[in-house]
Amino acid sequence: MKRLAIYSIIRKDIRGITVNTRLFASIWIVPIIFTVFFPSIFVFSIHMVPDDPDFIKLLEQFPASLQMESTDLSIIALIANYILPVFFLMIPIMTASIMAASAFVGEKERRTLETLLYCPLTLKEIFHAKVLASFLLSMFVSLSSFLVMLIVLEVEVFFLMGSLLVPGISWLIVMLLIAPAISLIAITLIVLGSAKAKSVEEAQQSAVFLVIPIILLFVGQFSGVLFLGNWVLLGLGILCAGAAFVLLLQSMKHFTYEKLLK
Amino acid sequence: MQAITIQNLSKTYETGKEAVKNLSLSLEAGEVFGFLGPNGAGKTTTVKLLTGILTPTSGTCRVFDLDPQTEANRVHAVSGIVTEHAQMYDHLTAMENLMFYASTFGINRSEAKKRSETLLAEFELTDAKDQKLASFSTGMRQRLSLARALIHRPSILFLDEPTSGLDPENAQRVHQMIRKLASEEHIAVFLCTHQLRYAQEVCTRYGLMDEGTLLVTGTLEELRTSTFSGQTLSIRADRLPAGLPFVSCGDSFYTTSIRSEQEIPDLIRTLVAQGVNLYEVSVKKPSLEDIYFALTAKQTEGF
Ligand SMILES: Nc1ncnc2c1ncn2[C@@H]1O[C@H](COP(=O)(O)OP(=O)(O)O)[C@@H](O)[C@H]1O
Numbered sequence: 001m002k003r004l005a006i007y008s009i010i011r012k013d014i015r016g017i018t019v020n021t022r023l024f025a026s027i028w029i030v031p032i033i034f035t036v037f038f039p040s041i042f043v044f045s046i047h048m049v050p051d052d053p054d055f056i057k058l059l060e061q062f063p064a065s066l067q068m069e070s071t072d073l074s075i076i077a078l079i080a081n082y083i084l085p086v087f088f089l090m091i092p093i094m095t096a097s098i099m100a101a102s103a104f105v106g107e108k109e110r111r112t113l114e115t116l117l118y119c120p121l122t123l124k125e126i127f128h129a130k131v132l133a134s135f136l137l138s139m140f141v142s143l144s145s146f147l148v149m150l151i152v153l154e155v156e157v158f159f160l161m162g163s164l165l166v167p168g169i170s171w172l173i174v175m176l177l178i179a180p181a182i183s184l185i186a187i188t189l190i191v192l193g194s195a196k197a198k199s200v201e202e203a204q205q206s207a208v209f210l211v212i213p214i215i216l217l218f219v220g221q222f223s224g225v226l227f228l229g230n231w232v233l234l235g236l237g238i239l240c241a242g243a244a245f246v247l248l249l250q251s252m253k254h255f256t257y258e259k260l261l262k
Numbered sequence: 263m264q265a266i267t268i269q270n271l272s273k274t275y276e277t278g279k280e281a282v283k284n285l286s287l288s289l290e291a292g293e294v295f296g297f298l299g300p301n302g303a304g305k306t307t308t309v310k311l312l313t314g315i316l317t318p319t320s321g322t323c324r325v326f327d328l329d330p331q332t333e334a335n336r337v338h339a340v341s342g343i344v345t346e347h348a349q350m351y352d353h354l355t356a357m358e359n360l361m362f363y364a365s366t367f368g369i370n371r372s373e374a375k376k377r378s379e380t381l382l383a384e385f386e387l388t389d390a391k392d393q394k395l396a397s398f399s400t401g402m403r404q405r406l407s408l409a410r411a412l413i414h415r416p417s418i419l420f421l422d423e424p425t426s427g428l429d430p431e432n433a434q435r436v437h438q439m440i441r442k443l444a445s446e447e448h449i450a451v452f453l454c455t456h457q458l459r460y461a462q463e464v465c466t467r468y469g470l471m472d473e474g475t476l477l478v479t480g481t482l483e484e485l486r487t488s489t490f491s492g493q494t495l496s497i498r499a500d501r502l503p504a505g506l507p508f509v510s511c512g513d514s515f516y517t518t519s520i521r522s523e524q525e526i527p528d529l530i531r532t533l534v535a536q537g538v539n540l541y542e543v544s545v546k547k548p549s550l551e552d553i554y555f556a557l558t559a560k561q562t563e564g565f
């Protein structure tokens with residue numbers, strides 16, 4: 001009985017996003033830019049621009065594991081393994097934020113939250129259903145974006161350079177640990193903020209604070225300052241997962257019917 | 263079992279506003295209780311305390327022996343709740359909305375469909391069942407809210423201003439449905455409204471609230487006898503009768519107050535003997551509004 005109730009809340013929340021064309025578009029536009037547009041630009045420009053001797057010298061300083069059969073391929077592999085994953089920190093944050101803002105603040109704004117609270121589920125169960133709905137959508141968007149990007153990259157690299165790319169281990173860590181963890185963090189932050197936020201926009205703004213550090217990290221990666229090894233990445237992932245877990249538990253404690261409806 | 267028991271319930275908001283002061287009352291199953299009072303009297307606050315949305319400052323309340331504080335979800339399982347702020351989804355149709363709320367109560371699809379169709383028919387919404395709620399009028403929304411509150415066959419209905427924003431015709435319809443529900447399905451109804459005139463036609467018992475305080479409870483007859491010592495006899499005649507305590511109230515109407523019906527035959531005989539032409543004789547009983555104003559006036563005078 002409870003399972004049916006929780007399942008239908010999740011379904012309703014996800015449907016609430018997919019039937020809203022504006023929200024649905026905003027969820028997909030950024031991932032498409034990140035996973036199709038940017039990588040394609042990289043691949044084509046690397047293919048067109050003649051090799052710069054300075055750059056080749058720079059590449060030679062990287063570990064042998066990164067060296068590929070051609071300079072072009074090495075550069076693409078470098079971008080694919082060290083720059084593109086950063087987009088996959090932003091995609092789950094954006095999706096989770098849009099979804100969570102609509103599922104919590106949006107329901108409050110439209111005065112449907114109170115009706116939902118009158119169902120025979122406990123506050124905790126309703127909360128879990130809603131967090132899970134945001135999390136599932138966020139992971140679906142992230143994983144499918146990843147697949148799309150992989151296909152686009154492989155096809156382009158294959159036709160332009162006649163070879164295939166092998167994604168590094170870092171992808172595994174990013175997609176299976178870091179992305180889920182930070183989408184949970186984004187969701188809980190939005191939910192915590194939703195007690196105060198009076199509008200969906202206001203709630204989404206609080207998520208911006210999450211995106212900024214990641215952009216900084218991105219810039220760091222790009223200039224080669226922050227060159228994280230897989231172990232560091234794994235450590236970071238575990239840290240994020242821990243933080244997500246603690247935040248989730250804390251935010252749950254915070255809630256009463258009264259606070260939610262205020 | 264009592265549907266509701268409230269003992270010394272008080273709620274003071276963070277702002278310092280004492281919205282409910284030391285409220286005690288009880289409600290039997292099958293009763294339609296009219297919880298009446300002007301805006302700001304504390305009605306909504308009481309409903310929120312009974313449904314577990316608010317925490318009382320002191321005192322206790324129980325709904326079918328469940329504590330809304332610790333087991334709100336179990337209170338919700340036996341309650342149908344309609345409040346002004348409990349809206350449904352605009353992007354879903356009437357049917358989809360009902361199906362969704364049914365599923366949150368653990369009702370499976372086929373049963374939910376049957377139940378929704380019955381309720382939609384009962385509330386005259388069958389023609390609109392596949393329309394999105396965005397296109398619904400206030401009256402239709404209100405009726406759908408009632409249908410939604412009944413989807414899980416609750417034992418008690420909390421209705422907070424169910425007719426606010428409705429025209430008299432729609433309000434009448436909603437009230438007829440409430441009365442029918444109570445008599446046919448034996449549901450207890452806790453009806454909050456500031457429209458005393460409407461409430462008089464619906465409820466079996468009343469509680470009058472003013473500024474967080476429960477002034478009085480009882481049936482209409484009980485309230486009448488406890489508030490007014492008598493009734494008003496009103497006649498339409500061609501002239502003011504002499505020597506009798508009638509006062510003119512315009513348009514050939516004259517009134518006097520009497521202690522009981524037994525006084526009427528003698529009065530009429532005297533009038534006829536005087537040669538007064540009588541066109542109409544009626545006994546006016548005080549309405550809920552009369553009672554309410556008499557009580558609040560007493561309050562301000564007496565205390
Ligand atoms: N959340 C709140 N915070 C502070 N005061 C409130 C709050 N809700 C209601 N009140 C005040 O409490 C009093 C009772 O309100 P309410 O229960 O809504 O009355 P009613 O439903 O009878 O109109 C009013 O004076 C109202 O302004």
Ligand SMILES: [Mg+2]
Pocket residue numbers: 302305306307422423
């Ligand atoms: Mg009210």
